[in-house]
Amino acid sequence: MTEVTQEWLVDEPLRGGQMWSRVLKRGQVLRITDVEGGGSVAALLFNADRPLERYNMPDTLKAQHIARITKGNALYSDMGRVLCSVIEDTCGWHDTITGLESSAASTAKYGSGDYQALRNDWHRNSRDNLLVELSKYGLGKRDLGPNLNLFVKVAVDAEGKLSWVPNHSKPGAFIELRSEMNTLVVLSNTPHPLDPAATYRAKPARLAVRLAGPVASDDLVRVSCHENERGFALTEAYFL
Amino acid sequence: MALSESSLDPKQAIFDTVLGSGLGFSHVIKRGETFRIVDLEGNQAVDTLFYDAANPTERYSAVDTIRSQGGIYLSSGSPLISTEGRVMLRITADTCGRHDTLGGACAAESNQVRYAIDKKYMHSCRDNFLLEIQERRPQLSLRDLTANINFFMNVPVSPEGELHFDDGISAPGRYVEMRAESDVIVLISNCPQLNNPCNGYNPTPVRLLVWSA
Numbered sequence: 363m364t365e366v367t368q369e370w371l372v373d374e375p376l377r378g379g380q381m382w383s384r385v386l387k388r389g390q391v392l393r394i395t396d397v398e399g400g401g402s403v404a405a406l407l408f409n410a411d412r413p414l415e416r417y418n419m420p421d422t423l424k425a426q427h428i429a430r431i432t433k434g435n436a437l438y439s440d441m442g443r444v445l446c447s448v449i450e451d452t453c454g455w456h457d458t459i460t461g462l463e464s465s466a467a468s469t470a471k472y473g474s475g476d477y478q479a480l481r482n483d484w485h486r487n488s489r490d491n492l493l494v495e496l497s498k499y500g501l502g503k504r505d506l507g508p509n510l511n512l513f514v515k516v517a518v519d520a521e522g523k524l525s526w527v528p529n530h531s532k533p534g535a536f537i538e539l540r541s542e543m544n545t546l547v548v549l550s551n552t553p554h555p556l557d558p559a560a561t562y563r564a565k566p567a568r569l570a571v572r573l574a575g576p577v578a579s580d581d582l583v584r585v586s587c588h589e590n591e592r593g594f595a596l597t598e599a600y601f602l
Numbered sequence: 603m604a605l606s607e608s609s610l611d612p613k614q615a616i617f618d619t620v621l622g623s624g625l626g627f628s629h630v631i632k633r634g635e636t637f638r639i640v641d642l643e644g645n646q647a648v649d650t651l652f653y654d655a656a657n658p659t660e661r662y663s664a665v666d667t668i669r670s671q672g673g674i675y676l677s678s679g680s681p682l683i684s685t686e687g688r689v690m691l692r693i694t695a696d697t698c699g700r701h702d703t704l705g706g707a708c709a710a711e712s713n714q715v716r717y718a719i720d721k722k723y724m725h726s727c728r729d730n731f732l733l734e735i736q737e738r739r740p741q742l743s744l745r746d747l748t749a750n751i752n753f754f755m756n757v758p759v760s761p762e763g764e765l766h767f768d769d770g771i772s773a774p775g776r777y778v779e780m781r782a783e784s785d786v787i788v789l790i791s792n793c794p795q796l797n798n799p800c801n802g803y804n805p806t807p808v809r810l811l812v813w814s815a
Contacts, residue, residue, distance in 0.1 A: 420706020430763035442711030506738030
């Protein structure tokens with residue numbers, strides 16, 4: 363049995379509308395909490411040591427035969443490696459197929475909500491936020507691929523039609539990402555583009571980082587399917 | 603699934619070629635031109651990406667396309683949306699009925715995860731994309747490869763959030779056609795995958811045609 367330390371190295375708020383980034387080192391855990399419920403946190407992941415390698419939505423979905431993210435899933439890069447594992451999730455479903463809100467769409471929906479009028483409560487959108495944060499690492503539009511939308515559920519029916527699921531994420535719901543590589547995590551805490559609310563509401567989130575124990579041979583994510591066992595083996599081989 | 607045919611005559615096409623399986627391809631489709639992909643022998647996945655010809659940083663976006671049309675399958679009427687929220691092309695005819703944009707492209711590295719560590723040697727769509735852009739589209743690189751369209755591929759999603767790779771619903775001679783709303787580069791890999799049913803375990807050629815505006 364490996365003892366897992368629960369000491370939080372980082373514990374800070376992520377205000378509604380705010381963006382954030384950090385290199386989550388191999389063996390660290392990031393807990394993202396939807397404080398009030400009904401939140402939406404857009405996320406992108408990169409290999410911090412070589413950012414050309416990044417989160418790949420299709421590879422993640424097809425390796426595990428899933429169309430949503432929850433506990434037990436691995437988040438794959440385009441190089442067949444696991445950037446992060448979802449080791450805990452009290453929400454149950456996180457979207458990765460419906461993308462980001464743009465500035466134009468946000469203005470069309472909520473009105474201008476500009477800084478001149480609202481100061482730091484202005485209506486930020488996930489696309490602009492991620493572009494700004496990516497720029498700080500020499501990345502930009504070419505690196506903005508399909509993202510994760512944490513705490514968001516968009517259901518798909520038998521005909522393939524989408525429907526936004528209201529009241530999906532409950533107050534205090536959280537997801538824990540264990541970094542299997544040195545992973546650049548880029549976040550934007552902003553409304554999802556399919557959120558039907560007529561008024562802009564970006565909910566508060568909380569971010570906390572702790573150390574994980576070594577990944578056991580019977581680790582939940584690792585043994586959840588043969589694909590993940592191979593993904594973990596390839597990731598470990600990369601660090602030899 | 604609504605099927606719709608085209609009245610365009612292949613004899614009138616300004617471009618007409620057959621692309622063997624396992625090959626890459628790229629071509630500029632001008633605004634107003636119509637592009638058709640014919641699944642000559644049936645059940646052949648055609649991995650496809652689009653870039654704005656003038657500014658290739660703007661490219662096809664699977665997630666914006668899915669959200670914009672409120673559904674995951676592509677068929678007649680589907681607008682193919684760019685990363686800047688513009689309609690790049692629109693599907694104008696489709697005798698297959700459903701095309702995928704969640705399954706992405708096969709790669710040597712993801713084949714290792716999906717099938718076996720020792721499958722790395724097998725040919726893949728990502729390798730096709732990379733050689734094609736190295737040789738013919740130097741303005742593009744690995745950074746520009748994103749979630750693509752898989753024409754003629756059937757990848758249903760269950761209400762529980764499971765993704766399935768089902769047998770193809772295409773058949774010999776079925777086609778999909780789309781009209782460009784601006785000048786675009788089309789980048790294709792005629793899929794060489796042998797490990798799943800996306801090509802019926804037998805990759806085959808496709809025919810590519812373009813008609814003027």
